[in-house]
Amino acid sequence: MSVTGFIGRALLSSVFIRNGLDHLQNPEPIVRAARGAEVPEPELAVKINSGVMVGAGALLALGVAPRLMSTALAASLVPTTVIGHPFWDKQGKERSQQQVQFLKNLALFGALLYITGQD
Template sequence: MPVLRRLARPLLASAFVTSGVQTLQHPEAVAPMAERVALAIADHVPGLPHDAVALVRVNGAVHVGAGVLLALGAFPRLAALALAGSLVPTTLAGHAYWQEDDPAKRMQQRIHFFKNLSMLGGLLIAAADTAGRPSLGYRAKQAVPAR
């Protein structure tokens, strides 16, 4: 299992690192599509800029940073959670297939939507993976004496 874990994390992370780099280089290409979702999030999260291009850059930076951490196995659970959290708005903004009128575009967006859901599942598994060690919750329960 350790060999599989060491191989799976970089494979999962690779999609985020490559797309994050592309987004950081050309945020204006993605900003119009992301604007509706990004600005709605900015309305509810204090401190976030109310600018779609800046928010797209932040998302790209999260993808690169957390993707690299996940690939290297550094803070893999935290990195996977960060990627999972950023993947939800990315998917809703970029692959809203239900809004497409053209059947071919609708099918393409549906494929990307469900691909992202599959990646979300992989990230959730990675976030829950304790590498064979007991979870923090379990260790906390063991540390408190029973009454």
């Protein structure tokens, strides 16, 4: 494992670990968004998604099964992005802010896909 690879995985993982912990500690805004998107069992879905973010993020940072952990994080990022940042439903400044967050998540998704393709 290279030093730059370790640092890169740790930095990438940090956003998932932090957000996962935030969602576990304060799930209500995320549960409301999931409920609004008609996600079945929104409380459970948020707990599972948050747990994946924390667990897979930590394992990715440590270099444990990085391809599998990147795949799990990428999968968790899809509903998070679509439900959490629907810029297409917004106007003005809120639309712009949501679009930035949506594009940031796409960039994270790209980084995770890159890791899944590594040998």
